[in-house]
Amino acid sequence: MLAEPLSAPIHCDASQAQQTKASAFYNPDCEESRNSSSTSSALSNSTFRLEIVNGLRHVDVNLDARTYRSSSFVAQLVSLAIVLRVPAWATVRHLDSSRILIRKASGSLTNAVYFVSYPLSPSLPTILLRIYGSSSGSLISRSHELHTLHVLSSRYHIGPRIYGTFANGRIEEYFDSVTLGPSDLRDEKISRWIGSRMAELHSVEITAIEGPLSVRSLEGKSWEIGVKKNVRTWLPVARKVLAHPNVDKSERSVLNLDAFLEGWVRYLRWLSQVEKVEGSSQRVFAHNDTQYGNILRLTGKLAEGTPEHRQLVVVDFEYASPNPLAFDIANHFHEWTADYLSSTPHLLDFSRYPTPQQRRNFYQAYFSHTHTLQETSTTDVAGEARLAKLDRQVKVWSPASHGMWAIWGIVQAKDDVEKGLAETAAEFDYLGYAKCRMQRFFHEIAVLGV
Template sequence: MTNAVFFVSCSRVEGTRILLLRIYGPSSGALISRPKELQTLHVLSSKYHIGPRVYGTFENGRVEEHFDATTLTAEDLRDPQISSWIGARMAELHDVDVQDVEEARGEDSHWDIAAMQNVQSWLIFAREVLALPGVSGDVLRALDLDAFESQWRQYAHWLQEVESAEGVSRRVFAHNDTQYGNLLRLKALKDGMPEHRQIIVVDFEYSAPNAAAFDIANHFHEWTVNYHSDVPHQLKPVLYPSKDERRNFYRSYITHTLATADAPAYVSDEERDEAMARLDRQVRVWSPASHAMWAVWGVVQAREMVESKDGESEFDYLGYAACRMEGFRREVSALGLSI
């Protein structure tokens, strides 16, 4: 939603490839380290064959590999086969050695997980936006960042206690933004390529170490929004995947996670069911964190709109932030937290 993408070709010269030209969007510089993103893309594409190769960069964009593929739609996420493929691809990304990426990005071995780090660092910029004169009182009351910051601290403390008692969700290298616009489907598979590899994950702007359950929960929230509808900023909880739809995703995710780990060659149906139930619980307790992170993100992205530098915005970032904030508060309440 924040980048402009163009396809570049030269039909007069035979044998030339189509390239993708990406122009970075406004306000993204406050949220994203472009040098780190480029290092991430290099490690993932060269060592793990995940994502596009980058051919060149300039101040506000880059030129990268183009895939002969179609972008998934909101409806595609609900297709059981496609959903299982996404689960498999997410498992492969989560198998990436975090240190491989973090060392390339110049980080030390004591990294913080993205969900916690982003909320805290982005709140500073969000407060600056809400202090601008163009923000209405209704928006300030709906978001109430002072109350949110207190609620976030209480939730984070509760989450720590839950993980201490029930077990920690694996810390992995996560995409953190697997919405349908960041998922491609190849038009043709190479011989011998597993069918789930026709799903290509792109746009690693927000990728970072995180809880695996956060990445999955965030993807499930993306089932509830259609960025090409009349109300692209609104999430509809009724569209959240059902128990059977989540189990379909988990089954594929767990199968491919075991395939890349030192796991027993045989896992019984009972053991698999227990693993799915455990993962579903972890996803549920991490789910509010997704709402929190993107609520704060929406406020920061609204700066251009609030300052009226961009005219009529195509996307209501403050409306999106309010929707996500409502989701955070609704879900922590459903988990039994009195905040």
């Protein structure tokens, strides 16, 4: 939905951010000598402290996502774009803030993505605005995420370019594209493209993101695989959420974290033994959240000679980290069972899990693009064994995905729980989602004989 025409003068103050490498006071009015009077009016009385944090331009100002339709929000956003020197936006002339269009792309009111455009000037590119939710800081490290995005875009040309950050969000590159839908994951060709793209991401050196390992270091010392780290660090927060008086006893019973932890530890021990006997799934730099909403399909024509799978762009690297490649694939397969646009977006339909033939189609594309597992004919013994081994590894790592997202759902429910929102009033039933994933976790470890 497009926002209504907006206009109003802006007045905002910014406090000094912490842990900076460089900083300087910046007054947009100084920039306005090169811009139009209409922009200058909108930006009067604004003074920001511009700093360099994590190698990116940063202003310690908060944007309130709940007011994104207001004129003051738009004026503040324009001022940020100028200070952060967003390409074209920072030097545009005759900018009329009342004509800026803001369209909400996804997320809740307090944790959302917006497309920001200026139709009066075709040369002014659309930019993507992200505003973080208050509970997201309990789940991810924003500084690590920004470091990851910077390395991926600058060194590997993967993901969007980050133009700059502010206290509770960032402005980044917008791709002229459409977001995939649930049915797209089931398309044979698109599934192969996703497999190829995932293999390319898995070729990123872990040390480029996490730093070098010492000679004697082992997994868990210099870095820890993401799924284990996430469950370990999110559990204490989840316990606090479930301890809130607004949480019904019946929900605490279903989301029994003591029982989960016991099952999780038992599962990890079993998993460790299986990998010693059968061989471990290679540790790679993984996305860990390849749901259809995080995969874009470019609408423009690709440059001549560009492989067709490159029309897919994976975004949203909040949960990217080192993980077994089988975990990343298993996690993606579970997203086949989700439909976040349905009347029950928190429930997964496990009958939609990819069939053996659909998994084979994905694996073949993955093998054909990975640097470590060269493509071989799937009709020979070695090729069939390779496919069977990967499918087995995906199966044994599958419960880990359910366990991680079950705890995530509880933590994400924090705001709704504190506000006392009923399941029907919340934008997304996070606790319902957590129950679905946790029930599936116990079901799958039982099937595995854990």
